[in-house]
Amino acid sequence: MKKNKEVNRDLIKIRSIANYQFGKNIGKMLFPENSIIVKSRNTGKIRYIYHNNKLLATLRAKDGLLALTLDGAERILKVKTLRCKIKIKNEAAKYVIEGKNVFAKHVIEVNEDLRPQDEVIVVDEEDNLVAVGKAVLSGEEMKAFKHGVAVKVRRGKLN
Known part of the structure; x- marks a missing residue:
């Protein structure tokens, strides 16, 4: 018991x-x-x-x-209010799915409340799972910056 x-x-x-x-x-x-x-x-x-x-x-x-x-x-993944989801461009998704990091210029959608070191789920434009990893920048910074790593990918769907 x-x-x-x-x-x-x-x-x-x-x-x-x-x-x-x-x-x-x-x-x-x-x-x-x-x-x-x-x-x-x-x-x-x-x-x-x-x-x-x-x-x-x-x-x-x-x-x-x-x-x-x-x-x-x-x-x-299907939860609409998921704050840890980051949407990236399809052109970048083909690299991220192999385990490459996400750059800020490829981020399309992100919750501005996201903080560095937060756990994130990376999806492509059609909301297909691409990778999981850790945010390097805040959500605001991901939207504003055009250079630098936004997410350090731990595991891509294909690696």
Whole structure:
């Protein structure tokens, strides 16, 4: 019985982090009831979250926030109010999908509230998932700048 309560508490915790990081009610959509939570053997802290044998996210020890995988991003991509979504030009998408970084001049749409170091989902003009990564610039800077890296891509859909 204790094990079940602990799993439930962990699920509530990661859902709360997802809600904080990505927006209201995202946690439930990203992590369903039957998600598997893997903890570190050494520290006992949450490290990975799986669903149907697919890694959805990693809980970063550095800042306690989630790093999404492509499978995790796919689960929440259709949310209209998703603040971590960045739309880029199709001409740049063919490079970003291979794992190349996103440059500010290729950003078409971005939430101005986005901050540097925020986790982001990169999509093309048709809202197809291209990559996941970390913002280097704020949303305002991405719109204003014409030079420089806007997103450091962690994983492109093809790499």
